Amino acid sequence: MPFRISRLGYVEVRVLDLDDALDFYTNVLGLRLVERLGKKAYLKTWDDQLAYCVILTESDTPGMVRAAFRTVDPEDVDYYEKKLKQYEVPYEVIPEDYKRGKALRFKTPSGHTFEIYYEIEVPGNFLPKESPDPWPRDLKSDAINPPKIDHTLITAPDPTKMIKFCEEVLEFRATEYVVNSDGQPVAAWLYQARQQPHDLAIIPGREAGMHHFAFHISSAQDIFKAADIMVMNDVKIDWGPGRHGITRGSGIYFFDPFGNRIETFGGYTAYLYDPGAKPIIWTEETMGKGVFYYERRLVESFLTVYT
Amino acid sequence: MSEVRTAFKIHLLPNNITFICHEGQTILDAALRAGIELPHGCTRGGCGVCKIRVKGKVDFGRVSRAMLTDQEKESGFCLSCRAVPLEDLEISLIDGASAKVIQHDEFYSFLFKTRTNL
Ligand code: FES
Ligand SMILES: [Fe+2]
Numbered sequence: 001m002p003f004r005i006s007r008l009g010y011v012e013v014r015v016l017d018l019d020d021a022l023d024f025y026t027n028v029l030g031l032r033l034v035e036r037l038g039k040k041a042y043l044k045t046w047d048d049q050l051a052y053c054v055i056l057t058e059s060d061t062p063g064m065v066r067a068a069f070r071t072v073d074p075e076d077v078d079y080y081e082k083k084l085k086q087y088e089v090p091y092e093v094i095p096e097d098y099k100r101g102k103a104l105r106f107k108t109p110s111g112h113t114f115e116i117y118y119e120i121e122v123p124g125n126f127l128p129k130e131s132p133d134p135w136p137r138d139l140k141s142d143a144i145n146p147p148k149i150d151h152t153l154i155t156a157p158d159p160t161k162m163i164k165f166c167e168e169v170l171e172f173r174a175t176e177y178v179v180n181s182d183g184q185p186v187a188a189w190l191y192q193a194r195q196q197p198h199d200l201a202i203i204p205g206r207e208a209g210m211h212h213f214a215f216h217i218s219s220a221q222d223i224f225k226a227a228d229i230m231v232m233n234d235v236k237i238d239w240g241p242g243r244h245g246i247t248r249g250s251g252i253y254f255f256d257p258f259g260n261r262i263e264t265f266g267g268y269t270a271y272l273y274d275p276g277a278k279p280i281i282w283t284e285e286t287m288g289k290g291v292f293y294y295e296r297r298l299v300e301s302f303l304t305v306y307t
Numbered sequence: 308m309s310e311v312r313t314a315f316k317i318h319l320l321p322n323n324i325t326f327i328c329h330e331g332q333t334i335l336d337a338a339l340r341a342g343i344e345l346p347h348g349c350t351r352g353g354c355g356v357c358k359i360r361v362k363g364k365v366d367f368g369r370v371s372r373a374m375l376t377d378q379e380k381e382s383g384f385c386l387s388c389r390a391v392p393l394e395d396l397e398i399s400l401i402d403g404a405s406a407k408v409i410q411h412d413e414f415y416s417f418l419f420k421t422r423t424n425l
Contacts, residue, residue, distance in 0.1 A: 016352070016369050060372040062353040236350045259353015259371065305348030305356050307371065 003193035004079055004171060009070035010052055011152055011213045014059035016258045021056050024257050028233045030143030042098060046136055047147035051099035051121040062258040063307040064210035067152050068115035072193055080104055080116045087169045109165050110156030111207035144226045146215030150265045151198045153212050155205025155306060162202050163188040172200060174279040176246045178287050189247055195272045197247035211306045214263035223250055226264050230254050245290040246282060260307050315392040319343060320399045322406055328392050335387040344407040345387050352389040361385045363396035
């Protein structure tokens with residue numbers, strides 16, 4: 001079976017004040033503002049080829065509005081439309097959105113709004129098209145500057161059902177599961193065409209909850225620099241720099257000024273998965289080490305603190 | 308010369324401890340500095356984990372409306388990570404339990420009462 005989703009394309013996240021949000025997301029995190037339109041702002045990382053990867057929307061409650069996945073080919077959108085029909089998932093066809101073409105929008109069993117799209121403007125990254133240097137010279141030296149968006153971890157009241165939906169209908173494949181005593185997955189790390197440890201992960205929790213969304217930060221040096229920048233700017237660090245047993249990624253959990261959790265996720269210790277390889281299994285006894293490898297235990301806030 | 312700063316007294320029940328909160332300081336910040344472990348998560352008004360009962364006037368600050376509803380504000384709840392006292396307060400945890408208190412004094416005095424012989 002071919003991969004039909006290329007990656008997590010964008011997330012829309014609610015913030016309580018758009019001015020303060022933009023100050024944080026551009027000056028501390030180091031995203032570039034594409035455009036601000038009323039109560040929404042579109043942003044992208046410096047190495048993103050697509051029009052944007054984060055939408056910030058002013059609201060009275062933080063959390064996730066939607067997560068959108070981009071397909072590999074244009075026809076894949078039609079393929080998923082057929083699949084949604086086949087599984088009787090109610091969906092809407094959104095003909096267009098900011099700098100984007102058609103998308104399928106639907107609610108998942110976990111209560112999240114997902115979109116699947118292909119067409120979006122592809123303005124390129126912030127490097128020249130010809131003979132580029134490896135990074136833009138005008139990166140803000142005291143910002144985190146992740147090159148790309150990586151994944152999102154969301155919460156589901158019935159995680160097993162949500163995991164099956166993502167696997168059967170959306171054709172995600174699992175790299176890792178936490179299984180309960182019945183052998184059912186209660187948490188999953190799911191990948192698509194990039195074969196990274198995950199584009200999407202699911203853990204038990206409230207309906208439509210966002211545990212975090214993550215940006216790629218690769219080297220140990222960059223991870224520690226990111227942590228320094230967080231402290232310099234009085235950003236609340238939730239965990240890390242540390243390592244996950246699950247995915248083997250290294251990272252930092254931190255909060256935006258409204259309590260949305262963000263992660264820098266380091267690929268330098270993480271694997272690329274071979275299709276067909278059996279998913280890795282964690283159990284109730286070992287999952288402490290799975291989530292926080294060095295600490296070897298789950299802290300309560302991992303399961304209770306999210307937007 | 309020291310500036311005179313307004314401060315409010317916060318009385319924590321059932322611990323029966325009073326601690327000082329400076330003008331503009333959040334309840335959580337003042338509590339943690341006093342070694343009182345009030346529950347907290349994001350510390351940015353988003354997750355609701357720091358919700359406590361409060362008697363007295365506070366500025367609720369910028370908080371998630373899903374985690375602190377208008378009705379909760381009226382019936383004596385606040386998010387301690389954002390709430391700033393406007394007068395002396397009485398607070399308690401949601402479940403009425405005692406908050407954990409850390410005796411910072413002991414290891415601080417170990418550090419700072421060490422004699423320096425020059
Ligand atoms: S600690 Fe998250 S709302 Fe106060
Ligand atoms: Fe993550």
